[in-house]
Structure formats: structure tokens, C-alpha cells
Amino acid sequence: MASTSPFSQLKPQVALVTGASSGMGKETAKRLLQEGLVVYVAARRVAQMEDLRALGAIPLQMDISVDADIVAVVNAITASHGGIDVLVNNAGFGMYGAMEDSTLADARYQFEVNLFGMARLTQLALPHMRRQQAGKVINISSMGGKMYTPLGSWYHATKHAVEGWSDCLRLELAPLGIQVVIIEPGVIATEWGGVMLEPMLARSGQGPYHAMAHGMAKAMRSTYAKAGAASPPSVVADAILQAVRSRRPKTRYVIGKMAKPLMFIRKYFGDRLFDMAIMSQAK
16 A cells, blocks of 8 residues: 555655654654654663664664764764654653652752753754754653653653643744644553662652552552553654644644543532542542
8 A cells, every 4th residue: 555644755754753662662663664654763771772773764762961062963864864754752751759758859850851962852853844844743752741640740740831832832943834732641651660660669758748649659550550551652643743743733633541531520620629639540
């Protein structure tokens, strides 16, 4: 069957997927390779992208919080392929713990990874897109960018920021032929839950917020342990591929378990009901 991609009859587009060593980033890279794009993948753990290299991707080492790494990646892609046509800003992590227990250094690092690194990379990718009057910037946000949970103040702050930043960017870039898309995943079966649990308990598991911290940990483990409770990373990759293929993509794609119902409750039922619903899970 012939590809329905708008890129299929054109010069291969060049994509960069960050955070591609696992989960959503890895699955997205596979989809874009199947679609015929030239795919660069970037992450700190280069060895964990060897499977993508075998499929035809070009792995690059990059810590999204290190400016020199970001510059080096864009320079390498520009030297070999002229620039980035499709930028998938996927790199990120979730820092949990009571706000009082979290150092501002940790909070700043959460912003460096989830927002400022994304912004710096996008700045460097835009000149090529502007010159050709075309390009796509796809930002991985979260249902957490539209709602909130206890002990997630800094994580949710970054995702709310990604939402507002992306909306402004969409308006700025539209006259230049560049499209900005926001992906809002729900509960996805990735490393995310495991990565956030132990640091959360280290910060808040023994102090005045210990009951809440252990309640959140129990709820998180229960959620990810249940069969079918989390969507596979492929649902996110499929949404990104849909946005890449579309000549007029949606501004937002809400996908994955719990994303639509929780965002609906948050939007239409008010703060107090949402507070009760969320806190009932943290006991």
C-alpha cells in the first residue's frame, strides 16, 4: 500500500526526536523511520539507542540541560542534512515531592529539562524552518499541563509552562509556515512512574508529608501494576505520526489512559470536586 504521508513524494524530511532512549521517544523514532524520514535520535544514554541505529536512525549524545550538547546536536544535523524539519521535543522527567521539601536547585533542574532545554533546542532549529517556510515543532506536554496532583508542584509547573509557551509559539510561527503541536499523554507505560517514586519518598517519605507521600506511592504502584491501566507508548507515537502526516494537524492531541476523563473533570466540574477526586487516590 502506498504511503499516505505528505512527505512520500518529496525529499526525505529530517526529524529529531529527543529523549529517544526509551518509551515514547523510542517508539516515535521507529514510527518516523517507517514513514521514510531521516531520523536523528538524541538522549544521554546513547547505548540504549543502538536498536534504533540498527533500524536506520542516527543516534547523538545530548543532555537537554547542557547548552553545549544542544548546540553540538543541531550543528551536526545541519552539517549533514541542512537542518531539522520535524522537531519532537520529548525529553523530560517528573520530579515529585512536597514543595516545602524540594530544593530550589532541584526545581530549577526540573525547569531546565522540561522547558528551558526544549526552548533552547527549538530556538536553534527555527532558522532552517523559517528559511524554507515550513516545519513542525511537536512538544510533549502531559495531561499534567492541564491539571494537578499533590506533591507534583514543580512537575506540573513545568508542564503548565510548556502549554502556555507552546500556545504563544504557535501564534508566532504560523505566519512563517511553521506548525506547533502539543501532545498531552495520560497514563503511559514508561519509566516515568518508577523514576519519580523513589526520589519522592526520599524527599517527603519521612517528614510532615509522609502519609501523603506513601499514599501517592501506593496509588502510583497500583495504577501501573494493573493490567491495561496504562496505555503503551505506541499510542503517543501514533498521535505524533498523525500530526507529522497531516497538512493541518490539530493544535492538541489528548491520548492515553485517563487523560480525557481527568481533563474533562478538571475543566467542567470545578476545583473542589477535582481536589476531592485526586486526594481520594492519595490515601
